[in-house]
Each structure stands twice: as C-alpha cells, then as structure tokens.
Amino acid sequence: MTSTQPLASLRKSSLPGPDDITRREMENGITLLIRPNFNTLSVTVSGYLMAGSLYEPLPKMGLANFVSSTLMRGTKDHSFQEIYNRLESIGASLSFSGGTHTAGFSGKSLGADLDLLIETIGETLRRPTFPGDHVERVRSQLLTSLDLRAQNTSEMASLAFDEIVYKGHPYQYPEDGTPETASTITRDDLIGFHREHYGPREMVIAVAGAVEPDKALETISNSLGDWHNPDQPAVQTVPPAPPLEKTERRHYTIPDKSQTDIVLGVAGPSRLSPDFYAAKIGNSVLGQFGMMGWIGEAVRNKAGLAYYAYSSVSSSMGPGPWTVSAGVDPDHTEQAIQLIKQEIKRFLDQPVPEEEFADSQSSYIGKLPLALESNAGVAGSLLNIERYQLGLDYFHRYEEMVREVTPQDAFRVANAYLDLQRLGIATAGP
C-alpha cells in the first residue's frame, strides 16, 4: 500500500446525517437539532445564544461571563439549592459558560430524566433572579479564578499574545475580565445584560442520546416555545484582524516559576473562511500529527527542550489564533523560539511533501468516529453544523472535503497568514 492511498475511510452509515438528524426552527427563532442514539442510556443537551463578551461594554469586561456564571444561582421557580438538588439527586449535570460570541450551556442526564433537565435549562435561561448574596459569592469565585490565572504561565502567555496580535480588535480582551472590572460589576449590570441579550432569536439547541426526536421537540417547546425578547439586539460580527507591521514580543513576569510558557503566532482564518480546511490540515503537519508534528519533533523529540510543543488553529466566527505553544525551562526559551521559527520557515518555504500531507488527511478522517462516539461529542458537532452552516450531510461529505485539499492549498494558505516578520511572541514565566 502506498501512503497516498486512503488509510482511513468512513463507514457513513454509522455517522449522523440527514436520515437521523431532525432539524426544526421554532417560531420564536430557536433552532433545534436532535439525533437519537439508543445504544446509550443518557442524553446530552447543549446549546448557545448570542450573549457573549462581544456584547458587553469595555469597562464591564467579564460581564457576560459573570451573567452565565450566575444563572443557576436562583430562579423565580427555584432557589440555588433546589436547582442543584433536583439535578444532582438524579445524577444529572448542567453548566453555563461565557464565550466571546456566545453564551453556551451543556447538560446531561439519563434519558428518562430529560424533562427535568430541559425544564431547568428553560427556567435558568428565562427567569434567573441573580440573588444578591449569590452574586457576591460568584464574584469571590471569579476573583479567585483570576488570581489563579495570574499565576498560570500558560494562560498569561495566551493573554499577552491576544494583547499583541488583536490590539484594537474585540479578541484582545479576555472573556473573564480582570480583577478590576470583576470588582465593579453590579447586580443591576447582570440583570440588565440578561434582559437585553438573553432571548430565543439565533439560539441553537442540540440534543443527542436516548430520546425520541418528537419527545425532545415537545419538551423543549413546552419550556422555551413561548419565550420572546423584542429587545434582543442584532447579532454582532467581528472585523478582520490585520497582520502586525512587524514581529512584536512581550514577556509577562511571574516570579518564582520554574517553567516559561511560549505562545507565538498570528491571527488565523475564521471557521467560515474557504481557507479553513487547508489551514487545519497544513497545521496538522506543522504541529499536531503524531507526537505533535514538526514542532514536536524539533522541540521535544530532537532537542529534548519541552514536555509539550504543538501548534493549533482555533477558528471560530472570526479570525481565531493560529499559534505554536510550548512549555520550557526559562533558560531554554530563546533556543525553543528559534527552533519553532525554523520549523515555521520550513513550512512556508515549500509545500509539505505529499506523503506527509496524506497522512494528516487520513488522520483527520479517521478521528471522526472517535469524536462522535459520545453524546456530548455528537451534540457539540450538531451545534457547529448549525453555527457554521455546514449542512446536515456534513459528516457524509467530510471525507471528500478533507481529501480535496492539496499540499499547494495548504502552502498558499500558510503563506497568506503566517509571516516570520509579523509574529506575535508572548512568554510568561520568571
């Protein structure tokens, strides 16, 4: 077998597709995607709505995240303890998270307990009361997590990277804000943000697991079908992030740490860009494949400088980061950065050898069944299908789309984004 022959091919009948995904648009603007799977006993319900940090004013950075962290602290129907007692007593879970574009949620229960899970999602989204004592408790927790963040070399290097590469762009700011902004957000701010931004328009819910689609539709319709919010503003988009004029470097000092983290890269393509697949598969060769591609081979395997060294393309609605990350001995920081730059140069100088490219394509295709093994994996993928308008037959077309990309495509796209003279280089450590 030569290496360019398909090494992995998908058994399409086992993948979610138009035959077994039910998609419904509710009158109030909620889109539902449901995929039953009675091989499991459980069900996952995930979703998002347009209430991310993009919608918060800068002096209140972290507000959207604060709101999503406080939704389950009490509703008009139940107290904090009652909400969690109902869920935890049946081994169910539900949590909310704040992102840049969206606020998200994900819940899980045994199939028979779906009603309670969806009921809880409905009441926490629609009728939270933001009790004053709980607002303060959540504030303490958020401030503590910001203290821990300030001591985390990996997270601080990422923040410093965003400050360089996304200067003047909404992606410059962390979703969880800063200790200063988290201290000044009031209960009225939370109530106001929720009133204005939480609503059914553009909301998407995915259900995967041991449930009949009709049953899930009915339950969600009962909980959320009559929800309306005429005040919901239009969906916000983000501008492109222009390349830096020249390479910029920043070090965030955290005394007494034994390892330095490096984050180095550029603003990459959005998930909606035609460059997306070429960037993803090219990046696999650069810093993912096997023990982390060329970057891992150079920095970890050959030089022995790091336990982890890899690259990633984090695409979303906007120009997400295309970065290389590594954790190294502070004395080896410069050497590691040089090695990483050498590998990027090689990646930009000429197209990746066909064999290596084909390996990464096969790896991408072969990973799909594993990613879709759990209900949570399926629910997350259904959300992406809707968010990026990929089509219900996305998984059936996936193999073809991945195979269509050529090393020349990846070469062109890499050179369109990565530029050794215009990198953001952030480090955090002693």
Next chain:
Amino acid sequence: MKEQTLLEKVQPVRLENGLTVMLKEIHTAPLVSHWVWYRVGSRDEIPGKTGVSHWVEHMLFKGTPRFPAEELERNISRTGGIWNALTYLDWTTYFETMPVDKIDLALELEADRMTNGSFDPQEVARERTVVISERKGRENSPGFQLKEALRAAAFRVHPYHHEIIGDMADLKTMQRADLYEHYQTYYRPNNALVAVAGDFQTDSMLERIKELYGDLSPGEEIPRRARPEPAQRGEHRLNVEGPGDTTIVEVAYHTPPASDPDFFPLLIMDSLLSGPRGLNLFGGGGVSNKTSRLYRSMVEENEVAIDIHGGLPATIDPFLYSLHFIVHPQTSVDEALAILDEEITRMQETPPAREELQRAMKQAQALFAYGSESITNQAFWLGFAEMFAEYEWVRSYVERLADVAPEDVQRAAMKYLQPQNRIIGTYLPQRNGR
C-alpha cells in the same frame, strides 16, 4: 438489585506464560480499544530511582528495532486513532483506540514493545530533559507543590511517599541501565494484562492475542518492594510557601486499600461529604457537588471556602482520602478547618439518612452510564480494577455501594476521620499579585 449492574461479567483468560486477557465485544461503533497493563508503578520504586516507571513509559514511545519511533507514530496517527500511556502509583498502562480494521497494528506494537524496547542511550539522554521539563511544568502549580509535600509527610516508609514523576535529584542522576533493568524486571507477560473492548469477535481476537503474545517468555518472580507504612501517631501539619494570592488547604486521612471491606462505605461517605465521583477516565462528564455536605457548609452557608473537592483513589496498599479546598480570602485557615471538622463530627455522630445513600447510588449509576458511551473507557475498566483487586470490583461497584448501610458510613467516619490519622497541608501564598 440486578438492574443496578450495568456491566456484564467478563471472564479473564490466562495464557500459559501468565498473561491475563480480558475481552469484551461492543458493536456500537467501528472502533476497538486495546490496553496493556503492567503491575508496576511508583509504588515499586526506591530512593535514587524514583520516577523510573514513568521515564520507562516515555522510553517505550521511542520504538523498538522492528517499530522505530517515527514509523510507529506515523502508522498509528494516520488512522486517526488515539494512543497514549499512563503511569500511576500501582500500575503502568498503554492503550490504542483505533478503527477496527487497523487495530492489529496496535496488538503487534504492544506485543513487540513488551520485550523489545530499544532504550537507545541518546534517546534516554534527550528524554531526561523532557521528563525534567514535565516536572518543572508541574512545579509551576501550587497544587502540585502542596500535594508533593503532603504525600511525603504522610508516608515515611511506604513508596507512596514520592510523586509518580519522581524527585528531581533522581531524574538528574538515573542512568540508562537503571531504566533498562526496571523494564526487564517488570515488563513480562506474567506481570501484564491485555484488555480489549470494541467491535471484534472474541474467538478470533483471543486467537490473535495468543499468536502475538503467547510466545513471550515469563520473567523471574516479580519483586514487590513496598514496605508497609506504620500507623500515624498524631496529626501532622505542614506549610508550603510560594508565589500567588490564593491559600489552598489539603486535608488527607490514611485510608484502607480498595480491596478492604471498608472502602465502599468510605466511597459513600466521600460522595456525601464532597460530591459524587465516578470511575470515568475518558469523558462522560461528571456530576456537580453543590449539594454535598461540605460544599453547602463551607462554600455556601459559612463562606469559608471558594470551592471544595475530595478524592479517594483505589490503590493496592493503604493510601489517602483527601479533601482539597481554596480558602475564602475573607477568612482564615483555622476558621475553614473548624467548619470542616463540624461536618466530619456530624458524620461521626449521626448515621446518614437512607435517602442520602440512595441518592449517592443513583449518581453512581448515572456516572457509569455516561462512562459506558466511550469504548476507551469500557476497555479501561476491564484492566483497571485488576491492578488492585479484580474486574468484579468495577462490575459490581454499584451493587456494592447499594449494600452499604447508614451505620457502615458512620462507622467508617469514626474509624478513619480522626485528627491523629490526618495530615493538614497549607499552601501559603507570598502575595505578589494584586
């Protein structure tokens, strides 16, 4: 009671060379997960060679004469499969989850590297700095520093006293010969277990395993080096100082091994105190602990902690039940400990209500159902409990939790949660942040 059993019986097969084989067909996805477990971990290490089990695990990714590292990596990765290894206190394990039509490669690889690891001296040298880097990365975390100090205080004699990754002094001085001796001693079929779950036929899979592993020769009797830890006499307290703004406390009680009859009452006790925890290593998700006794009391009612978690690892020898919490900035460590002790006293004075136990059971059942979605998890369960007890331990886990009576929980709390049986470790930040 029967419906509470979520897993079917699996009969271990023993090959002539001593290798144990556990097979479970699951035909829900075209995937197979293959694991090889070795009965060796940091428990088998002596001072001067701490971290050797973990370093050897790293070396087995450097290939064999037949499967050079690069080829290995390439052949597995291009199928989209996942492969990795874990080193723990009592065991070391290697696994691959791959498309069913590619799994034979994993079987061939593992059978080969059971005895043919290259341990090239240059690779050993390079991996030394990688492992040191891994350790330094962990040292960045206050939680790691606290855990390491606490473990050393809890175990003066038993090898559970050092971290799995090993002491820096040993990582700097161990030699290739040390690694190779460890490998030759413990990587033997009579010290190993192969577990496979997924989309295969048992007969043909067993046949293939016999072909590949059956001719490997067993080793000498495997040495067991763990010296028993004498009983602790009196509470230990220790402080670790370091950068940051956050005070962290870990309270650890000596507890019996997983095979002890008291272990299941302790699991229930832990679930009531700090929240439910399953045996899922690969996804499935957990259940939050907001209504657990300690969360309610310490985080909600008295606001002495920001968060609290517990842990009762299943081990061969007596280990630790630990409670880990972040102290609320507006309170003191002593105040937080006083509230913790109130809850422990309550557990010792009054048996929990039956409803509380039933709730813990329902949670355990749900967690099992979640974990069952992953074939990798199911294969993990096959081997995991065999390392400290037997598969039946996992299989009847929920049933055994159901057999625990309220008085058993109270008795376990009385017996183990005593001040003279505990170590209290505090991470004291040298405030250099905001």
